[in-house]
Amino acid sequence: MLLVSDIHGAFGALGRVAAAGETLLVLGDLINFVDYRTTDGIMAEIFGSAFVGQVATARGRGDLDTNRRLWIRHTAGHEEEIRAKVAELVAAQYERCREALAPARGFVTYGNVDWPDVLRSILPPGCRFVDGEAVEIEGTTFGFVGGGAPTVIQARGEVSDDLMESKLARMGEVEVLCSHLPPEVPALHTDVVTGFRERASRPLLEYVRRVRPRYHYFGDVHQPQATTWRVGTTRCVNVGYFRATGRPVRHPAVGGQAGGE
Numbered sequence: 001m002l003l004v005s006d007i008h009g010a011f012g013a014l015g016r017v018a019a020a021g022e023t024l025l026v027l028g029d030l031i032n033f034v035d036y037r038t039t040d041g042i043m044a045e046i047f048g049s050a051f052v053g054q055v056a057t058a059r060g061r062g063d064l065d066t067n068r069r070l071w072i073r074h075t076a077g078h079e080e081e082i083r084a085k086v087a088e089l090v091a092a093q094y095e096r097c098r099e100a101l102a103p104a105r106g107f108v109t110y111g112n113v114d115w116p117d118v119l120r121s122i123l124p125p126g127c128r129f130v131d132g133e134a135v136e137i138e139g140t141t142f143g144f145v146g147g148g149a150p151t152v153i154q155a156r157g158e159v160s161d162d163l164m165e166s167k168l169a170r171m172g173e174v175e176v177l178c179s180h181l182p183p184e185v186p187a188l189h190t191d192v193v194t195g196f197r198e199r200a201s202r203p204l205l206e207y208v209r210r211v212r213p214r215y216h217y218f219g220d221v222h223q224p225q226a227t228t229w230r231v232g233t234t235r236c237v238n239v240g241y242f243r244a245t246g247r248p249v250r251h252p253a254v255g256g257q258a259g260g261e
Contacts (some may be wrong), residue, residue: 002248005219008032009101013246018104026110028180111180112148112157132167143174149199187226
């Protein structure tokens, strides 16, 4: 069984993994709004690389308010046109995503940059959209909760703590927890390249402490201080920035930087 997260448009590599013939679990952020390393993505196609550079600089400071102001200033008077262009580019990426996943049999949840309704609609027959539910896979109970943490950007894939708590409650107790967000453990949501502590989920941490699943798999943080950590008896594993690595993680996870809470 293979797990990937943060594909961000790397559909060629995703297609190779999908064709491997193993059950595939996809933990969100399939489309690429912006790659801060290369400035590639939807944002650059619409606004240009200079704008992306400004956004990347502000993001590196953790200044989401500045990014919100930049967005408002660059879209003022062109909101409808830009919304239509974004939707067109998102749809094109999701079509490539569908083609990449066509050989797969597996389960897909969403991340903060995803458009959940669109993602659900484009999945090929072998892939099932899952969110706030438990499923038995190869004799083990897996639970899936999609979405990213809320920000001032109010992206479609963001979820509040209250919503996350309700999804976890609806899902119930599982042996393996899969989410896009990491639990709120500093080593798991600190990005060592930017030095910025990314968003994380307190409800996920509380669930792990209470239920004690054997594994908690997640993504979202691209260069984490630790890729693996133990919270009580639960092994928490960041399955990686797939756009950069092109590599899945195999369940059960091995290796990584291990520590304890």
